[in-house]
Amino acid sequence: MSTPAAETVLLYPGDDPGSVAVLAENIRDGSRQLTLLSDGVGDARSSLHAAWKGEDADAADREIDTVVTICAALIERVNTAATAVDTHHADLVRIRAAIAQLREQWTTVRSALESLLLQELFAPSWRTPVTAPSATAPPINIGGFTMLSAAEAAQQRQAKIDSYEQDLTDLQTTWQGLVDEQETSAATCRAALDNAASGGWTYIVGTGIARAELGTALGLDALLFDDRERARVAALTIPGQGWDELSPQEQAFYRGLAASEFSTPLVLGSTSMIPDLWSDLDPLAQQALIHDQSSMIGNLDGIPADARDQANRITLDTFLSDARSDVLAAGASLPGSDVNPHGAGQAEQIESALRAAGYSDEQIKAVRGAMEVQYQLDTRIPSRATLPGALPVELLIFDPEAYGGKGRAAISIGDVATAENVAMLVPGMTSEVPGYMDSQTGDALNLYERSSLFSDSTAVVAYVGYDAPGIDLGVTGQDKSDAGGKVVAADISGLHAMTEAPDGRLTVIAHSYGSTTTATAFADNGASADNLVLIGSPGAGRADTAAEITGVPAGHVFVGSASSDPVTTIVQQAQDPNQAGLTGLKAGWHFGSEVGGRGPNSNIAVGVVGAVGGMVVADKAQDYIQPYLGVDPAGAQFGGVRIHTETQNDSLYEFGNHSEYYRPGSESLSNLAQITVGGYGNVGVAEARPEDGVHYEGNDPEADHTPPTPK
Amino acid sequence: MGEPGVQISPEDAAHAGQILSDSSDAAAGAGTEFLATGGTISGTVEAGTSIRSSAAGFGESLGQVCADLVESLTGLGTVVQAGARTYSAVDSAATTSFGGMVPR
Numbered sequence: 179m180s181t182p183a184a185e186t187v188l189l190y191p192g193d194d195p196g197s198v199a200v201l202a203e204n205i206r207d208g209s210r211q212l213t214l215l216s217d218g219v220g221d222a223r224s225s226l227h228a229a230w231k232g233e234d235a236d237a238a239d240r241e242i243d244t245v246v247t248i249c250a251a252l253i254e255r256v257n258t259a260a261t262a263v264d265t266h267h268a269d270l271v272r273i274r275a276a277i278a279q280l281r282e283q284w285t286t287v288r289s290a291l292e293s294l295l296l297q298e299l300f301a302p303s304w305r306t307p308v309t310a311p312s313a314t315a316p317p318i319n320i321g322g323f324t325m326l327s328a329a330e331a332a333q334q335r336q337a338k339i340d341s342y343e344q345d346l347t348d349l350q351t352t353w354q355g356l357v358d359e360q361e362t363s364a365a366t367c368r369a370a371l372d373n374a375a376s377g378g379w380t381y382i383v384g385t386g387i388a389r390a391e392l393g394t395a396l397g398l399d400a401l402l403f404d405d406r407e408r409a410r411v412a413a414l415t416i417p418g419q420g421w422d423e424l425s426p427q428e429q430a431f432y433r434g435l436a437a438s439e440f441s442t443p444l445v446l447g448s449t450s451m452i453p454d455l456w457s458d459l460d461p462l463a464q465q466a467l468i469h470d471q472s473s474m475i476g477n478l479d480g481i482p483a484d485a486r487d488q489a490n491r492i493t494l495d496t497f498l499s500d501a502r503s504d505v506l507a508a509g510a511s512l513p514g515s516d517v518n519p520h521g522a523g524q525a526e527q528i529e530s531a532l533r534a535a536g537y538s539d540e541q542i543k544a545v546r547g548a549m550e551v552q553y554q555l556d557t558r559i560p561s562r563a564t565l566p567g568a569l570p571v572e573l574l575i576f577d578p579e580a581y582g583g584k585g586r587a588a589i590s591i592g593d594v595a596t597a598e599n600v601a602m603l604v605p606g607m608t609s610e611v612p613g614y615m616d617s618q619t620g621d622a623l624n625l626y627e628r629s630s631l632f633s634d635s636t637a638v639v640a641y642v643g644y645d646a647p648g649i650d651l652g653v654t655g656q657d658k659s660d661a662g663g664k665v666v667a668a669d670i671s672g673l674h675a676m677t678e679a680p681d682g683r684l685t686v687i688a689h690s691y692g693s694t695t696t697a698t699a700f701a702d703n704g705a706s707a708d709n710l711v712l713i714g715s716p717g718a719g720r721a722d723t724a725a726e727i728t729g730v731p732a733g734h735v736f737v738g739s740a741s742s743d744p745v746t747t748i749v750q751q752a753q754d755p756n757q758a759g760l761t762g763l764k765a766g767w768h769f770g771s772e773v774g775g776r777g778p779n780s781n782i783a784v785g786v787v788g789a790v791g792g793m794v795v796a797d798k799a800q801d802y803i804q805p806y807l808g809v810d811p812a813g814a815q816f817g818g819v820r821i822h823t824e825t826q827n828d829s830l831y832e833f834g835n836h837s838e839y840y841r842p843g844s845e846s847l848s849n850l851a852q853i854t855v856g857g858y859g860n861v862g863v864a865e866a867r868p869e870d871g872v873h874y875e876g877n878d879p880e881a882d883h884t885p886p887t888p889k
Numbered sequence: 890m891g892e893p894g895v896q897i898s899p900e901d902a903a904h905a906g907q908i909l910s911d912s913s914d915a916a917a918g919a920g921t922e923f924l925a926t927g928g929t930i931s932g933t934v935e936a937g938t939s940i941r942s943s944a945a946g947f948g949e950s951l952g953q954v955c956a957d958l959v960e961s962l963t964g965l966g967t968v969v970q971a972g973a974r975t976y977s978a979v980d981s982a983a984t985t986s987f988g989g990m991v992p993r
Contacts, residue, residue: 193939201926201944208922208951211915215958218912225905242909245958252954259947266940368943375943375950 181288181346184281188353191277191360195270202263209256216249255374262370269363273356280349280356287349291342294335421465433470436463452480453675468492476576477586479672483572483595486676490576491555494548497578501532501545508535512549515556519549520616543583547611551576551587554619554640559591564627574639574676575669578611581645585611588669589619591626592637595678599636599685601625601854602673604666606690606714609646618642621840625687628842628851635679636855643669644695656698656807659691659719663698667705674706685709685854689839690716690745694807697721700729709853713738713823713839713846716745717807724817736853736861738823738846739812741881742835746812812880814866821849822862824885845885913962920955923948 223242326334421429440455440463447455456464467475468489475481476489498512505512510531513519519528525546532542551573559571575588594600603625605618622640629636644662670686677684684707688696693712698719699705706729712718715737721727724735739746811818823846825838839846845862852860865879926948 193941198940204922204926205947208919208955211919211922212955215912215915215919215962218908218915219962222905222908222912225908245962248954248958252951256951263940263944364940367940371940371943371947375947 181291184284184288187350188277188281188284189357190274191357192270192273192364195267195274198263198267198270202260202267205256205260205263209253209260212249212253212256216246216253219245219249259370259374262367266363266367269360273360273363276356277353280353284346284349287342287345291339291346294339294342298332298335298339421462421469424462429466432460432462432466435460436466436470439463440467449480452478456481456485472496473577476573479668480675482678483574483590483593483676486574487572490573493576494552494555494573494578497548498545498552501535501537501548504535504537505531510534512545515549515552518553518558518616519546520553520613525613540579540583543610543612544578544585546613547583547585547587547615548576548578550612550615551578551589554589554615558616558619559589559623562623565591565623570637574673575641575643581610583612584645586643587611587615588639588641588643589615589622590637590639591619591622594637594639594673594676597635597637597677598679598681599629599633599683599855600639600673600677601629601636601685601687601850602639602641602670604641604644604686604688604692604696605646606688606692607647609642609692610648611642615640615642624840624842624847625850625854628847629854632851632857632860633855638854639673641669644692646691646695656694656719659695659698659807660702662695663701663703663719666696667699667703670699670705670707683708683854683856685711687711687713687850687854688715690714690836691807693811694719697727697808697811700727705729708856709734709736711736711738711821711850711853712811712818713850714743714745714836715739715811717809718811718816719808721811722809723815724811724819733819735811735818737811737816737818737820738839738849739810739820739867739880740823740825740835740838740846741878741883742825742828742830742832743838744830744833745836746810747830747878810867812867814868816866818866820864820866820880821853822846822864822880822883822885823849824880824883826885826887828881909962913959916955916958916962920952920959923950923955924952 219242223239223246226239226242424432436459440459443455444451459467464485468485469492472489472492476486476493478486481489502512508531512528512531513524517524519525528546528549529542532545537545555571555573559565559569569591570593572590572594573587574590574594575586577586580586588602592600601622603618603622605614608614609618618640622638626636626638629638644665645658646662647658670684674684686696686705686707686709688711690713693715694717696705696710696719697712697715698721700707700710701719701721708731710727710730712735725732727735741747809816812820823839825835825844825846827835829835838844839850841847849861852858864883867878867880926944
């Protein structure tokens with residue numbers, strides 16, 4: 179019989195203390211890094227507070243608050259866990275030391291015991307008592323030594339064996355106590371770790387991923403978007419409807435998605451990526467951008483028309499809602515969208531209300547412009563009885579505060595995305611959103627209606643988008659048209675990105691100073707279209723010939739200049755330094771005569787005064803008209819295709835003739851509509867003006883053309 | 890007028906965004922440490938019940954939280970930086986091309 183070794187009986191319980199020490203150190207390292215994290219986030223918050231203000235900044239600040247709070251809670255919990263692991267480690271070390279001591283004792287006892295057992299095993303048989311020793315028998319004494327009898331020796335060995343065995347049992351009992359102690363220590367440590375790993379907070383990270391409680395449902399499985407599919411379907415089928423279906427956490431998620439899959443790649447890439455980035459983006463992430471950055475998305479080239487429309491309407495509603503609240507707080511009110519803010523007396527009333535709210539001149543203009551846009555969308559266009567009931571109307575550009583409150587806007591009558599024929603109307607001088615959007619929309623409606631007689635797939639864009647000159651010297655030079663040419667070219671490019679019809683046709687029709695600007699957009703700024711029409715043009719800007727307009731197919735630069743339009747005649751000719759005085763003289767004569775009221779033959783004195791005055795004014799004006807607005811595109815030297823746009827009134831001094839090109843039922847409008855729908859064979863082509871520039875002399879062959887009476 | 894939606898100093902905001910992104914490194918370090926705890930207990934269990942399971946759970950949970958923090962701060966930092974850069978780029982491009990497109 180053999181006694182087992184100490185190592186096989188007195189086992190070390192629990193985990194290796196060295197490993198537990200490493201565990202504690204790992205946890206403390208984590209805690210230290212969380213502290214660094216918390217400090218770093220605090221620094222970032224200070225920088226952010228200095229750098230960024232507004233709703234988005236507030237949202238970021240709240241997010242940082244959350245992170246800091248979570249960091250503090252984590253650090254506390256992690257430190258508690260580290261302390262518990264440290265305690266457990268100390269217990270393990272102490273218990274192992276005690277067990278090591280027990281093992282030493284075990285080994286000593288075991289050695290003694292085995293020695294005794296060995297003696298017992300090898301004791302000679304002759305020493306084995308034959309009979310049991312007598313308890314009364316005296317011991318044998320030899321030479322001073324007491325000799326035990328064999329029986330007595332056996333008794334003593336057994337007693338020692340029993341004692342040693344009891345010692346071993348006691349050692350095992352002590353060991354069991356230490357094992358139990360280790361188990362208690364481990365249980366305490368486990369509870370601390372489990373407690374540190376469980377949490378009661380809902381964590382919403384900056385990129386918007388909602389997490390469930392820690393320790394129970396970590397990971398993406400915690401994304402419990404009950405309404406996600408419903409919202410997605412709504413977003414796909416009813417633009418704009420899905421967003422409001424989402425919870426704040428879900429909205430935060432899609433904001434993060436939009437940032438990582440659209441904004442960041444766009445920043446790191448180029449604007450040419452916009453169409454692909456947008457089309458690849460989750461519909462709800464698109465909605466996040468539309469709602470959060472409506473001003474940018476609504477005017478960003480490369481974004482589809484429906485998204486721009488939705489974003490711009492959000493901007494419009496928000497902008498006017500803010501203004502109405504401000505005015506209401508000042509004890510005044512603004513008319514609703516059923517009232518034309520450009521109507522009689524309305525502008526003054528609106529201005530008065532806004533001024534009461536402390537608005538500046540620029541802010542007043544911006545609000546008036548926004549109201550005028552809203553009136554077009556809500557009232558004017560829907561109330562046009564001749565339009566189809568379900569006609570899409572899209573707000574493709576909207577920036578009410580551009581150009582000091584002059585604003586930028588583009589309203590499409592018809593869906594530019596699907597229409598086979600798209601026309602964009604560019605206006606001339608004084609074209610600001612407040613006060614001009616109504617007129618521009620009217621022209622667009624007229625062209626849409628006429629075009630619809632020839633095609634059922636048309637969209638016409640009423641555009642007021644570049645910084646047009648007012649009634650000032652800005653209109654006498656090309657500074658404004660040069661700057662505006664860049665804007666118009668970019669907006670035409672943006673319109674191209676919105677059109678999706680495979681064989682679609684884009685026609686740009688530019689009026690008056692807008693023709694100067696738009697010709698420059700094509701000649702110098704890379705604009706392209708299927709047709710370009712310059713009507714009522716005082717000059718073709720930087721395009722000296724139609725051939726220079728390479729972004730338009732040959733033979734598709736059209737020119738509409740009524741022989742009675744003073745802008746295309748008097749103004750055009752007055753730009754020529756060699757003819758300015760003479761032109762002024764003639765214009766002044768006619769003007770003076772008209773003022774005289776009885777014609778040149780009956781009031782010669784007034785006519786002479788007018789003629790002299792006109793000549794002086796013309797000569798003076800030459801000081802400012804440098805460079806002039808460009809060649810007359812109706813002239814033969816330009817090389818465009820002149821079309822019939824004659825008016826019913828053939829007086830050269832009737833400035834109203836400058837605004838007859840879109841008159842309903844007119845030959846001019848019909849020709850514009852035929853160009854728009856590609857009915858080129860039905861366009862009435864006119865003879866160009868003579869090359870020597872003497873058309874003002876009554877030498878314009880088109881003066882002999884009699885237009886049919888408008889129907 | 891209503892409060893402007895955005896007032897950004899692009900350079901400062903980008904700097905703040907960088908700090909946030911950098912801070913995520915600390916969270917990533919913490920997460921790594923926590924995740925390592927599960928594998929720390931390497932001694933043979935000779936008796937009783939070890940803390941291995943709890944340590945592993947602790948490491949996994951805290952590691953996941955730190956992963957979330959990394960995601961959060963990287964995302965927030967990226968958003969701030971991207972916002973600043975986008976604002977700067979779009980504003981500059983808009984001013985150049987359009988005479989100003991983003992409301993100020």
